[in-house]
Amino acid sequence: MQIMRHPPVKTSLEPSNHPYLTGPWTPCHEEVDVPELRVIAGAIPTDIDGIYLRNTENQVHQPLGRHHPFDGDAMIHQVNISGGKASYRNRFVRTHCFEAEQIAGRSLWGGLMDPWGTSMRPGFGAHGGLKDTGSTDIIVHAGTAYATLYQCGEAWMLDPVTLGSRGKAPWVPLDGISAHPKVDEATGELMFFNYSKHAPFMHYGVVDRTGTLVHYVPIPLPGPRLPHDMAVTPNWSILNDMPLFWDEELLGRNIHAARLHDGVPTRFALIPRHGSPEDIRWFEAAPTYVLHWTNAWEEGDEVVLEGYHQARPMPEPLEEMGRYSHMMAYVDEHSFQSRLHRWRFNLTTGETREERLSERIVEFGMINPRYAMRESRYVWSTTTRPGWFLFNGYVRHDTETGEEQVYRLPEGVYASESPMVPRKGATSEDDGYLVTFLIDENTGTSECAILDAGDVTKGPICRLALPHKICSGTHSVWVEHHQLRADAAFHARRYAAA
Secondary structure (H helix, E strand, O other), X not given: OOOEEOOOOOOOOOOOOOOOOOHHHXXXXXXXXXXXXXXXXEOOOXXXXXXXXXXXXXXXOXXXXXXXXXXXXXXXEEEEEEOOEEEEEEEXXXXXXXXXXXXXXXXXXXXXXXXXXXXXXXXXXXXXXXXXXXXXXXXXXXXXXXXXXXXXXXXXXXXXXXXXXXEEOOOOOOOOEOOOOEEEOOOOEEEEEEEOOOOOOEEEEXXXXXXXXEXXXXXXXXXXXXXXXXXXXXXXXXXXEOOEEEXXXXXXXXXXXXXXXXXXXXXXXXXXXXXXXXXXXXXXXXXXXXXXXXXXXXXXXXXXXXXXXXXXXXXXOOHHHHXXXXXXXXXOHHHHOEEEEEEEEEOOOOOEEEEEOOOOOOEEEEOOHHHOOOOOOEXXXXXXXXXXXXXXXXXXXXXXXXXXXXXXXXXXXXXXXXXXXXXXXXXXXXXXXXXXXXXXXXXXXXXXXXXXXXXXXXOEEXXXXXXXXXXXXXXXEEEEHHHHHHHHHHHHHHHHHO
């Protein structure tokens, strides 16, 4: 395998026994290009043509205090598949915070678990001063990849093909942008939200295909909240106000401790895509917290939303984990018990109906992207190792019949969030592949793996050797080459007209 290595980044990280700095969470600091990956088993399908991008947290410098797995700097890993061949490259996201710490040669910010004063640098970093790592999400909009932070920072732009830095998005408003903006490929629009500790506490916006902020309105809330994701349909954007948020008394003492507020319902704000605050339709539901939605669509007088309902949003500490007991519980799906769930909002009566779709503890699901914003039948979720934030298998849910296919990875092998890639000429919703990265702790290696989305029980049908062991992380995206070509042609016409 031909490997082209780039100059090393400056690191001050010391050996550690921290559970999220070792094993499958060992940071990767090497940046490389590999023109052609070696096939270990099977064959690369010739009926897919696109790019897999995955965001990953990689701690570069010695932490100032306690370390949380979401503190690390963003690194994007990419596999580019075309014509039955695949290449690989990876790059750190050059945020302002990353560059500042490279100059200093050390950490300048504390982490999410450190006292707020040590984790903040007012006037620098994310909005409010928290370190902006850009390490949560990765999406592609109008030919540009965006790395975003769930605590509302900038949107850091990269070329999805070369991973070259394009700086920060010029359209991001003062309160930043949360992770999980949504893209409507039909209109070329990107919908996003942000949240803050000052009134009105949330905003919602729309960016058009030219990269221009064309709509930005307040979503008034009763106080500071902690939303994580949003959903969209062709006509509605769905935001949320959930009962897990900062303890108001402690917040007044500048202590940021989230708790579940008894007696407070879950609320959903349905706003027309270009609507105003006066147009919001509020719906109430049973108390819960949801990290991620899988899809939403319109069905007669109803708007349907699917995602992962948490039975215990404020889990008990995992005492066996010692000093890490609190942190481990809040990133352990078996502690907060997330299950696939459906909400129905009746626009005529104002009523909400709920339905459990699976009893399995799962999260980080994907759908066939061609079914986004319209009724979908299949969801591909990940399972996790109990007590840890580590994906150890897949579940293919058939929400129409309730049937579930399950594939469990070998012990010590961990996956990544895995987009569903419909194959060329697909004849059904589940006709395609899952693309993922695997970390094998048994061999100290990593691979790119491809699974049959129609039958995940077969396991990987193709395995490609990566040049180094990568670190575990969060979100990913797949973008088709034909979509990138269409975006490039659109921008070329714009520039020619100008």
